[in-house]
Amino acid sequence: MYELVCVGCGPGDPELLTIKAVKAIKNADVILCPTSKEGKSSIALSVVSSILDQSKKPEIVNLIFPMVKDKQTLETTWENNAKILAEHVLAGKKVVYLTVGDPYLYSTWIYLHRELETKYPKIKISVIPGIVSIFTFASKVGISLAEGGEKMAVIPSCYDLSKVKELAKNCDTMIFLKDGRYFDQVIELLKEAGFSDDSIFAIGQDLGTDKEIVRKLKLGEVTKETMTTKYFSIMVVKRA
Numbered sequence: 538m539y540e541l542v543c544v545g546c547g548p549g550d551p552e553l554l555t556i557k558a559v560k561a562i563k564n565a566d567v568i569l570c571p572t573s574k575e576g577k578s579s580i581a582l583s584v585v586s587s588i589l590d591q592s593k594k595p596e597i598v599n600l601i602f603p604m605v606k607d608k609q610t611l612e613t614t615w616e617n618n619a620k621i622l623a624e625h626v627l628a629g630k631k632v633v634y635l636t637v638g639d640p641y642l643y644s645t646w647i648y649l650h651r652e653l654e655t656k657y658p659k660i661k662i663s664v665i666p667g668i669v670s671i672f673t674f675a676s677k678v679g680i681s682l683a684e685g686g687e688k689m690a691v692i693p694s695c696y697d698l699s700k701v702k703e704l705a706k707n708c709d710t711m712i713f714l715k716d717g718r719y720f721d722q723v724i725e726l727l728k729e730a731g732f733s734d735d736s737i738f739a740i741g742q743d744l745g746t747d748k749e750i751v752r753k754l755k756l757g758e759v760t761k762e763t764m765t766t767k768y769f770s771i772m773v774v775k776r777a
């Protein structure tokens with residue numbers, strides 16, 4: 538039986554890995570992990586590096602997923618990376634693929650899973666869920682993301698923001714992921730959608746690392762300086 542295990546590594550703090558994730562990582566012969574550029578280290582790998590079994594010396598393979606939106610480039614990337622992954626599994630090794638947070642939220646794994654399922658049906662796939670960045674952030678700032686009949690939306694902020702205002706009119710909590718450099722573009726839209734100056738505003742960057750930034754204030758207090766500057770950022774705005 539050829540098996541591949543995808544491990545959700547959680548938000549950055551190794552203490553937030555599940556016991557199942559730790560067991561799979563320690564047991565691996567080969568660990569494959571995503572990175573955006575040649576020579577750039579993998580964030581998922583950095584989360585688990587302290588628990589790697591050094592006596593076992595697992596082989597580490599970086600798979601490059603360039604941060605582009607061109608469909609053809611993306612499809613070729615998914616196909617090539619799935620092939621590399623499959624070759625390791627079909628060589629009879631214990632293979633683990635790492636991904637930050639949970640594998641099924643905006644993750645490179647989603648595309649690899651689709652490729653592997655259709656092109657490499659002999660491989661059994663197991664997925665170990667990870668703690669999602671959104672929930673780690675909610676715990677850090679003590680915000681309930683949704684309660685009672687409240688509705689929430691999750692928006693990848695570096696994509697099309699044209700529908701944010703309409704969505705916001707129908708939601709109580711708006712969660713923005715993927716690239717803090719775009720977050721300031723939605724502040725006015727949220728106000729126009731009825732989010733008052735009293736609304737809770739929370740923003741986080743590099744959670745679980747020693748560079749972590751966490752801020753909680755009111756929407757009316759937000760300035761350019763309170764925003765984040767990096768891709769690894771989360772912003773939550775909740776109606777007062």
Ligand SMILES: C[S@@+](CC[C@H](N)C(=O)[O-])C[C@H]1O[C@@H](n2cnc3c(N)ncnc32)[C@H](O)[C@@H]1O
Pocket residue numbers: 548549636637638639640641642643644645668669670671713714715716741742743744745768769770771
């Ligand atoms: C490609 S998505 C991956 C989401 C991930 N699968 C999850 O379950 O959280 C990457 C985005 O998730 C958010 N993110 C994930 N981990 C984070 C962290 N440690 N600190 C801040 N944001 C994080 C950021 O919005 C980042 O741009």
